[in-house]
Amino acid sequence: MKHRIQHSTGLRERLPDYAARLNTTAEALAEAYDWMLAHDVAFESPSRDGTVTQISCLDIEQRIEHPLARRFFAALRDEMPCKLLPAYGKNWPTFVDRCRRMWELVYNILINKIPSHNLRLAWLRLGGAKIGKGSAVWRHTEVIGIESLTIGDDTCIGWHCQIDARSGLVIGNHVTIASHVLIVGGGHDLEAPEFWSVSAPIRIEDYAWITSRAMILMGAHVGEGAVVSANCVVSKKIEPYVIVAGQGAKPVGTRVRGLNYKVGGKGLFTLLH
Structure with missing residues (x-):
């Protein structure tokens, strides 16, 4: 799936900083980042300010097979000013998300008036x-x-x-x-x-x-x-x-x-x- 949300511009240039935070090498993280791009975990697109990196807007951390890519995705996710959508299924995150949607539906129909x-x-x-x-x-x-x-x-x-x-x-x-x-x-x-x-x-x-x-x-x-x-x-x-x-x-x-x-x-x- 390719539903995605923008993270930042120029992420590849900042990979050494992330590598230090994740206690790995820049080369290993670059390889993990390329794996993410190849497997629809991360995406790149050009813009007038540089290369924009997007990540999956679904919280697919547990589905990512590459160990370092999984950790890097979690780090990028935690920097976002929003909560990613759950990987929908019969699980607790999906139930919580459904409750939130009902809560805001009641707000938009009734409470906001x-x-x-x-x-x-x-x-x-x-x-x-x-x-x-x-x-x-x-x-x-x-x-x-x-x-x-x-x-x-x-x-x-x-x-x-x-x-x-x-x-x-x-x-x-x-x-x-x-x-x-x-x-x-x-x-x-x-x-x-x-x-x-x-x-x-x-x-x-x-x-x-x-x-x-x-x-x-x-x-x-x-x-x-x-x-x-x-x-x-x-x-x-x-x-x-x-x-x-x-x-x-x-x-x-x-x-x-x-x-x-x-x-x-x-x-x-x-x-x-």
Whole structure:
């Protein structure tokens, strides 16, 4: 199977560092890495920033026959900001995953419509989300992949957003995500007849502002204090304090530095939000 999730760029150049951590030689780890590429455990693809390494988005550690490749896959998996899907079958990880999917289904059908910040956040936290102090997720916002969602302090996600955290979504402190924003962490391989899934983590840094109807796609990294304008589609790195707009998320200006405000998403007058 070739369902995969992006790990990083330039992994092959960092193999000596991983070899030291795994207490092996760089040559042995390079051989194990090549084995992973040949057996659909890891994948490489070119990009404008270098060679991107992806790994299987299924937790297939126990199925990997090569001992060192098995250890290397586990090390790469543990660096991901998300939980990989289980190797489905009649096993405990599959049962836990099914329970999580039911938990988020109840949230998206019922809980996210209840006018209580505390109840909604408690449901998300019990489902595995990490949400900081003073943050808010307003009503009618849907969340997928609750267990792979991380939100910092004093961050606000507005009305009617769709948040896909299955590939790992990390949102910093004092972030404003306006209403009707789409955050999509995955897609499908259009060059594969089997329609394999492809995905990548998304990161939104402190004080970023995502305005209404923007779309943040897999692999996006919105820098500190950056602004994504309305109806803009972002699938790349946005530098800190840069304002992007229009087709291709082109820079149109810069934002003032030294930001120190609070979003305040759960004040007295947002009771019904």
